[in-house]
Amino acid sequence: MNTLVIYTYPNHKSLNYAFLQKVIEGSKENPNIKELQVLDLYEEGFNPVLEFNEQKRRRDMYRDPALEKYRKQITWADKIVFVYPIWWGRPPAMLLGYIDQLFAANFAYKDKKGLLPDGLLKGKSVVCVSTMKGPTNYLLFWLNNAHKILMKRALFSFVGIKKVKFFEFGNMENTNGKQTKKLEKIYRYFKEVNS
Template sequence: MNTLVIYAHPNHQSLSYSFLQNVIRGLSENPQVKEIKVLDLYEEKFNPVLVFNENKRRRDMHADPELEKYREFIRWADKIVFVYPIWWGRPPAILLGFIDRVFASNFAYRSKGGLLPEGLLKGKTVDCVSTMRGPAHYPLFWLNNAHKVLMKRAIFHYVGIKKVKFFEFGNMESPKGRHDKKLNKIYCYFRTVAQ
């Protein structure tokens, strides 16, 4: 199982970074994992801004040479793991901009003329590991599960990825947030997960 880990937090002293390290540690000990690649969007200085003009047309995004390296990461991966905080009820803008730019038509999906396109990333799986300041059930009760609906249905199902698992950890700025227990849960999951 080739595994791509995409990290979207600007601070390597953050709790999100500790979750990233536990994801990597678990995957490194997992006999099902053939190879791991880590893509740190902030370290990469990834530009999340879409540009369309006379030189950059939306219909050509799937072939933009600036993004080929990232498309190759996605093609290569059997499993994609996203590690990010939830800010304002959704992932950071840099991660959504990555999806905007890389998951382009004729790469991640193809129009069939009907209501829904054909997803071109079938067979891959996704795990989302996210942290937030508020209570764990805040997105469900206050935001009608907007985070999961966005990531699972609006993005991943749209491009053909049907198996999506979420770890949403709340109260992460509280000293009673049980950080060690949550970090260990992530480590144990990725040490044993198979596709």
């Protein structure tokens, strides 16, 4: 299984970076993971800003040469792992900008007659590892599960990815947030996952 990890946090001395390290550590010890690639969007200097004009049209995004490297990574991957914080109930703008540009028509999905398109990323799986300052159940009870609906239903299902796993860790700025236990949970998951 080829695994692509997309890390979206600007600080390498952070808890999010520690989660990234546990994903990598567990993946390297997993005999089911053949190859691992890590894309650090901030370190990469990824430009999340959409730009459309007479020369750069939205309908042509799927063949934008500046994004070819990233399209190849997604095509190559069997499993895509996202590691990011939840800010204001949703992923950071950097990650949303990546999604806006990479999950484009004629690459991630193809329009057809009817309500839903044909998802072109079928057969892949996704894991979202996210952290937040507030309590874990905040997203469920206060925001009606908006984060999971956004990621699973509005994005991944739309492009044909049906297998999606979430790890939403709350209270991460609390000194008693059980960070060590949560890091160990991520390590064990990636060490043992087989699809």
